[in-house]
Amino acid sequence: MFAHRLIPFCLLLFIVALSGCNTSTAQESGDIPDVTTKRATELDRVIPEIMNTHGVNTTGVGVIKNGVLVWTGYYGEQSAGVPASKETLFNVASITKTITAEAILHMVEDGQLDLDESMAPYWVDPDLEQDPRHTTLTPRMTLNHSTGFLNWRNMHDDRKLQFVNDPGTTFGYSGEGIEYLMRYAQRKSGAHPEELVKKYVFDPMGMTGVSYSVRNANFERIAKPKDENGREYDPYCRPGGFCGQEGRYFASDDMVITVESYAKFLISVMNEEGLSKEIIADRNRVQVTKPADQRVVDCTMDVDQTCPDAQGYGLGWEVLDYGDTKVLSHSGSDWAELTLGYVYTNSKDGLIIFFNAPNELAVRAMLDTLLLMDSDSPMIGGYRRWITWLESQGK
Numbered sequence: 001m002f003a004h005r006l007i008p009f010c011l012l013l014f015i016v017a018l019s020g021c022n023t024s025t026a027q028e029s030g031d032i033p034d035v036t037t038k039r040a041t042e043l044d045r046v047i048p049e050i051m052n053t054h055g056v057n058t059t060g061v062g063v064i065k066n067g068v069l070v071w072t073g074y075y076g077e078q079s080a081g082v083p084a085s086k087e088t089l090f091n092v093a094s095i096t097k098t099i100t101a102e103a104i105l106h107m108v109e110d111g112q113l114d115l116d117e118s119m120a121p122y123w124v125d126p127d128l129e130q131d132p133r134h135t136t137l138t139p140r141m142t143l144n145h146s147t148g149f150l151n152w153r154n155m156h157d158d159r160k161l162q163f164v165n166d167p168g169t170t171f172g173y174s175g176e177g178i179e180y181l182m183r184y185a186q187r188k189s190g191a192h193p194e195e196l197v198k199k200y201v202f203d204p205m206g207m208t209g210v211s212y213s214v215r216n217a218n219f220e221r222i223a224k225p226k227d228e229n230g231r232e233y234d235p236y237c238r239p240g241g242f243c244g245q246e247g248r249y250f251a252s253d254d255m256v257i258t259v260e261s262y263a264k265f266l267i268s269v270m271n272e273e274g275l276s277k278e279i280i281a282d283r284n285r286v287q288v289t290k291p292a293d294q295r296v297v298d299c300t301m302d303v304d305q306t307c308p309d310a311q312g313y314g315l316g317w318e319v320l321d322y323g324d325t326k327v328l329s330h331s332g333s334d335w336a337e338l339t340l341g342y343v344y345t346n347s348k349d350g351l352i353i354f355f356n357a358p359n360e361l362a363v364r365a366m367l368d369t370l371l372l373m374d375s376d377s378p379m380i381g382g383y384r385r386w387i388t389w390l391e392s393q394g395k
Contacts, residue, residue: 095262
């Protein structure tokens with residue numbers, strides 16, 4: 001069981017003071033506090049204290065102001081005896097989906113794919129061949145998470161991919177859907193998935209510190225995962241003995257990337273580069289509403305936060321629609337990492353937080369770091385509720 005570590009009261013008070021709470025919410029202003037020289041010095045002191053309190057191994061943080069990466073911070077160790085730095089590659093778990101989604105949208109822009117065509121002529125998973133509903137699956141459904149799949153096929157007793165809802169009818173977050181999408185893109189284009197993300201995302205955006213697949217040559221730079229007992233694992237390995245092999249990729253998980261490279265990606269998204277206004281508007285609108293208990297902002301419980309006009313999934317992104325501004329976000333969570341990246345579309349401010357840490361410890365560190373970096377963040381309530389649930393489970 002994970003230890004429940006409480007942040008010292010004096011540190012909590014300091015976080016509140018340093019956060020620079022505003023009278024108007026960040027949702028209304030889309031403004032993340034700037035990082036002055038004085039603030040940077042204090043962040044360099046407080047973030048390691050948060051890490052020590054909650055058992056975080058490695059941290060990378062980036063602040064974007066008006067479309068410019070203005071500050072980064074790296075803390076802890078990349079591996080035993082090697083301090084984290086701007087060269088450190090973080091496994092960002094499901095944030096990988098944002099890269100896949102943008103590559104697909106750029107392929108649509110390029111005329112290579114169609115968001116609303118059936119994927120069946122190009123790819124049908126063998127598990128679905130006898131279910132006629134597979135003919136109705138479209139790329140749009142995978143990007144807005146309405147495929148009707150569970151997150152992973154191994155969540156079924158027979159470990160086979162199957163529909164739990166009719167495609168296109170309701171929200172259901174699914175990594176399987178994103179994998180299905182990339183199989184379709186690969187079959188239709190004739191190009192390997194890594195070639196596609198490189199052509200449509202990495203190269204145009206100048207992203208050099210990133211790998212979509214397992215590459216042994218990157219291992220020295222990857223933040224080494226540890227379990228709650230401090231045991232260190234090789235990259236792409238997990239308790240139980242499974243290790244990803246050279247060349248293996250997931251379209252929905254396990255990308256490794258530096259803070260600066262992901263900042264370049266977020267800035268390109270904010271600057272609406274390479275996509276038509278029609279595709280951008282489509283990406284940034286709420287297409288599928290999430291169930292109340294899965295929303296980023298719980299409008300009944302998060303009483304200190306502004307309730308969005310709409311919230312749910314657009315195309316590849318979680319979208320909070322506040323009218324004058326929208327928040328595009330995605331998080332990542334696995335056994336040894338917890339990550340978050342989001343942007344405000346009006347101010348072009350953004351925040352990146354990458355943790356390499358046992359997941360259930362990192363949740364508490366995420367809340368404290370969000371309060372420190374963006375005290376009005378609409379993400380805060382979700383992490384509070386996650387912590388409450390963990391405590392209800394005795395964790």
